[in-house]
Amino acid sequence: xRESAEITVSxxxxxxxxxxxxxxxxxxxxxxSGEFLTLLGPSGSGKTTVLRIIAGFxxxxxxxxxxxxxxxxxxxxxxxxxxxxFQDYALFPHMNVLSNIEYGxxxxxxxxxxxxxxxxxxxxxxxxxxxxxxxxxxxxxxxRQRVALARALVNxxxxxxxxxxxxxxxxxxxxxxxxxxKELQREVGITFIFVTHDQEEALTMSDRxxxxxxxxxEQIGTPREIYENPQSAFVSxxxxxxxxxxxxxxxxxxxxxxISVSKSKExxxxxxxxxxxxxxxxxxSTRFLVDAENGEQVISVKPLEDxxxxxxxxxxxxxxxxxxx
Ligand code: ADP
Ligand code: MG
Numbered sequence: 594x595r596e597s598a599e600i601t602v603s604x605x606x607x608x609x610x611x612x613x614x615x616x617x618x619x620x621x622x623x624x625x626s627g628e629f630l631t632l633l634g635p636s637g638s639g640k641t642t643v644l645r646i647i648a649g650f651x652x653x654x655x656x657x658x659x660x661x662x663x664x665x666x667x668x669x670x671x672x673x674x675x676x677x678x679f680q681d682y683a684l685f686p687h688m689n690v691l692s693n694i695e696y697g698x699x700x701x702x703x704x705x706x707x708x709x710x711x712x713x714x715x716x717x718x719x720x721x722x723x724x725x726x727x728x729x730x731x732x733x734x735x736x737r738q739r740v741a742l743a744r745a746l747v748n749x750x751x752x753x754x755x756x757x758x759x760x761x762x763x764x765x766x767x768x769x770x771x772x773x774x775k776e777l778q779r780e781v782g783i784t785f786i787f788v789t790h791d792q793e794e795a796l797t798m799s800d801r802x803x804x805x806x807x808x809x810x811e812q813i814g815t816p817r818e819i820y821e822n823p824q825s826a827f828v829s830x831x832x833x834x835x836x837x838x839x840x841x842x843x844x845x846x847x848x849x850x851x852i853s854v855s856k857s858k859e860x861x862x863x864x865x866x867x868x869x870x871x872x873x874x875x876x877x878s879t880r881f882l883v884d885a886e887n888g889e890q891v892i893s894v895k896p897l898e899d900x901x902x903x904x905x906x907x908x909x910x911x912x913x914x915x916x917x918x
Contacts, residue, residue, distance in 0.1 A: 796819075867883040
């Protein structure tokens, strides 16, 4: 799909240990120019360490980092064409918003008029025009996050590293920022490497997702590939919901939306009968909990007709939608 796209970040055989802990364990990863790439994994799986090594804050024990074709493995952070947005924003509390954003340009000794113009443009990009005079304490959490973003964007890096940048926001604001951030990324065309432990966030925002487990990449692919075709039990359980069912002597794995539930109708080459135990309304869908004949409990979100609790039901699905457990 991206054969002609240029690789911006190339990571080869990257490893980093802390004492006995292998935080990063032989990671290879190519990231394309303009891509939104997410490192997704549980806490402690090595995501932040990979990001810190790309930024140059951490040295690898082994392996190399190329940025724009150049080996930067031995370069200090300020000589790498990347910027980082941290979860805690790290704004200067005594400076106003505009000075916070200009800071990087001031360090680079960029003259005042250009500095101002670029800072104003960055403020506009994060939809905070007119907030330049405020102090960080006079902003909401979401606005502070936007300032942190503007402060990174103003440097026009070729790669932006974001470590759980929405982690401190409440759910509603977080969902809104996910969409805004994705739009902004398309607009500015900068390569984003985004870290999260939230699978829904990763599915919503990413062009591709690299799923981390214990310092390794278990799978890399588009959200659809990862969700519909997980290559390991770990990925299938970490991303999305799944049923693990003992079926004809084998453990299979199947998503709730691929299982139909009905009193009489079937859809697919696999069937299992059971009793409808509960129907739980969760807003956009209803989860049907079925006690199957073989003793398994199965969740379906795909009713083929109206059902009542206590009904004898048939669960059915297509075997090609199963994956290994
Ligand atoms: P994640 O960002 O996925 O939560 P990290 O990269 O922060 O994971 O950490 C990976 C592992 O390395 C964890 O077990 C963590 O405790 C350990 N680790 C990370 N940084 C350090 C450090 N500076 N000193 C000791 N252990 C560390
Ligand atoms: Mg982390």
